[in-house]
Amino acid sequence: MVFIFGVNFNEQKLVKKALQSFYALGPQTADRILAKYSIFPGAKIGTLPPKTLTALTAELSTMNIESDARRVLQDNIKRLRDMGTYRGRRHAMGLPVRGQRTRNQTQSARKLNKVERWG
């Protein structure tokens, strides 16, 4: 088991997939990180030297991922609500924001649209 950015990964896991498991870090960014540290796309966590692992952790800690990215999202929703916009109110009420009907099928909106949105 190997730690990257405080998360424990199996040695058999692809480095790219491990990077993508962080919130707000997608395939494009993962590819760029791999290229930056000259890691080939098929590399597994277990084959990385400790130096690269610490460098990866350092790189990730400078990026806007996980709780930082979530906070940005929540701030955006809060800003809308504080301004009193329609979108902000709909978020606060847990209702669809973009003009969808509310008669039925609003499960996604009820699940996701809240001020303290988690991802």
Added chain:
Amino acid sequence: MSTPNCLRCLVRPSAGIPVSGPMSRTATTATPIAALPLTRTLTAPFSTTAASNAAPRRAFQPAASTKGHSRVGKKLQLGKFKKDRVAERGRVPQPGERKAYRKRITLSNDNAIPVPWLTDLAPADMTAAENTARVLALPEEVQDQLRAGEAFKTTQCWGMFRKPAVLVRKETVNLANQMQESADNRKTLRLVVTGDKVAGKSMMLLQAMAHAHLNNWIVINLPEAHEITTASTEYAPIPNTDPVQYMQPVYVLKLIHAIKRANEQVLSKTYTIQAHPELPQNIPSNTPLLALANVAKEADGAWPVFQALWNELTAQKANRPPILLCLDGLAHAMKVSDYRSPSFERIHSHDLALVRLFTDALGGGVQFPAGGAVLAATSRNNAPRAPSMELALAQREAEARRGAGAAGVEVPQKDPFFRGYDDRVEAVLRSVRVLRVAGVDKLEARALMEYWAASGMLRATVDEKTVTEKWTLAGSGVLGEMERAALLTMRI
């Protein structure tokens, strides 16, 4: 909620007795709602279904001690049967086992008939024109060397015959003579083998390697260029290079091991001319090159060891055997690779140090001390488009034909409206020779088919008619197609 009556047999399940069991037991105690004859027909007197299926289905049997009402329902039974339904999956293959099975090379078949007139290849056999259209066997030690150098491919039919043998073709004699001539003159032959699909390009490389091994050359084989350039092995920038080059430590370690195993005899008789204190293990001068190759134990230090080995092999004025450097699948080495630089740009294949080493040699940048050959083969199966390479090979071929006095040969020119050309590729292929491998003639086809028939793999009389038939079916004697037409029809 279940119905009070069993809907299948219309029997009220009030008693703790099986409802659709043998008739002698049900008829007395259960209370049939419908007419009695209906319940009696539950078991067919004769059935063509399997015995287990034909047997009457036993309904849920409550324990004898349970009092009162027990529910007979489909859902309750399902839970009970779930336990029995564990599928037998068999043995799960170990990691890497399936790949090993896919990549295995079988070189002999004990069921094939040994061919009495088959002789082993001698060092000078491939250069002799009188051996054209003869099938000759690879000696045991050369088999081992070629196997170590990964010269055999899984797509070739080695596993059908008693021992591996090759057909000496006109092109083989031509190539072997060119190699021998350049070694005699201490020059380096630079040649690209090209031709149609399954025409025998890789086999031509194998024959060149066999010739080199028989004559105590040092053979370095890069079996597939795509393994190097499709971003499937580790890479790292080499420090202090400008423009930056990249090494592939894991692949290079594998390559060093292959070189070591394939050339053990020759390397143990060749000695270093300078000391190598920078390596993990200090190598003084006048050490066998085998010891130098043995230093590479881990991928970390493999590239410096390979570089030291290459520098020793190509050191001028040293006593070295001729060298043969081979690569199959040239198109992959002549394109932009799938690797990315730290600035996220695609790395050109020629910036990968191993490929650069080969292309330098192919382009004429390296002189081997005792001469030798740099051979590359194109592939028609797994090849990306490499317009510059295709154009350059066509140009070289046309120039050679024009040089031989053929009239009306036009050298193809670049398309002025096409942007995909690559200057670096053109520079490498500016002065190579091209050997085109086409179909065999009927004499060679006959020799090969006689060998197949003598091995018991072709169950037909080999006469002019059969040979012509197969030769024509194979598009004027394309060897792979002949195999498909005559040999592989038997494969199960």
